[in-house]
Amino acid sequence: MLLNLSRHRDLIGSAAQATSSAEVEQVARAQQPEIALISAALSDGPLAGFRVLPTLHSLLPECRVIVLLDDTNEELALDAFRAHARGVFHRSDPMEQLVKCVDKVRQGEVWVQPGELRAVFDAFAECSTFCSARSTNVQLNxxxxxxxxxxxxxxxxxxxxxxxxxxxxxxxxxxxxxxxxxxxxxxxxxxxxxxxxx
The missing domain is CATH 1.10.10.10 (Winged helix-like DNA-binding domain superfamily/Winged helix DNA-binding domain)
Known part of the structure; x- marks a missing residue:
C-alpha cells in the first residue's frame, strides 16, 4: 500500500510507515504530517489504531486522518469520525481509489462510503435533536x-x-x-x- 502511494509523490509528498500505536505517535511527533493513514488494526491490537487517534488529534489538530478498515463496518466508521477522522477507506477498495481518497481529504473533503455516511448522519441526528420549542415562560431582559x-x-x-x-x-x-x-x-x-x- 505504501509502495502504491509513494508512486504519487506529486500528491502525497514524503511518506513514513509505523506499525504500532507507539510508532504512529513517534512518527507524528517527528514528521508532523498533513495527512495520516491509520489502520484500525496495528501490531499491538486489532483496534489499536483507534487508541492513537485522540493522541494524534491532540498533537496535530490540523492533521487530516484517514482510518483504514479491513472491511465495511458502519460502527467502526462512525467511531472513526467521532475520533476526528476525515476519511474511512477499506482494504477491499481498489488501490487507485486510495490515491483519490488521500487527495480529497487533503483538499478538506470527507471520504466515506454512502452507507457509512448515512450511519454518520443518523448518529448526528440522534445526539443533536433539533429543538423547535413553541414558546417559553422564561423572560429575556x-x-x-x-x-x-x-x-x-x-x-x-x-x-x-x-x-x-x-x-x-x-x-x-x-x-x-x-x-x-x-x-x-x-x-x-x-x-x-x-x-x-x-
Whole structure:
C-alpha cells in the first residue's frame, strides 16, 4: 500500500510507515504530517489504531486522518469520525481509489462510503435533536431581546456587536446565557423560538 502511494509523490509528498500505536505517535511527533493513514488494526491490537487517534488529534489538530478498515463496518466508521477522522477507506477498495481518497481529504473533503455516511448522519441526528420549542415562560431582559431579534434577522455576532455597541465577545456571552435560559443549543433554535413566540 505504501509502495502504491509513494508512486504519487506529486500528491502525497514524503511518506513514513509505523506499525504500532507507539510508532504512529513517534512518527507524528517527528514528521508532523498533513495527512495520516491509520489502520484500525496495528501490531499491538486489532483496534489499536483507534487508541492513537485522540493522541494524534491532540498533537496535530490540523492533521487530516484517514482510518483504514479491513472491511465495511458502519460502527467502526462512525467511531472513526467521532475520533476526528476525515476519511474511512477499506482494504477491499481498489488501490487507485486510495490515491483519490488521500487527495480529497487533503483538499478538506470527507471520504466515506454512502452507507457509512448515512450511519454518520443518523448518529448526528440522534445526539443533536433539533429543538423547535413553541414558546417559553422564561423572560429575556431588554438587551437579550435586542440580541435575539438581531439573531432572527440573521445577523452575525460581529454585526450584532456593531448595532448594539458591544464587543463580539460580549455578544457571544449574551447568546450563551440566553441559550441556557430558554433551553436551546443554537442560534437557529433561538431564532425559531423567537419567531414562534411572536
Amino acid at each position: 431588554d438587551r437579550e431581546l435586542k440580541v435575539a431579534r438581531l439573531v432572527v434577522e440573521g445577523q452575525t455576532n460581529r454585526q450584532i456587536g456593531r448595532r448594539l455597541n458591544l464587543s463580539e465577545h460580549t455578544v457571544k456571552n449574551y447568546l450563551s446565557r440566553m441559550f441556557e435560559k430558554v433551553g436551546v443549543r443554537s442560534r437557529v433554535e433561538l431564532a425559531v423560538l423567537m419567531m414562534n413566540d411572536h
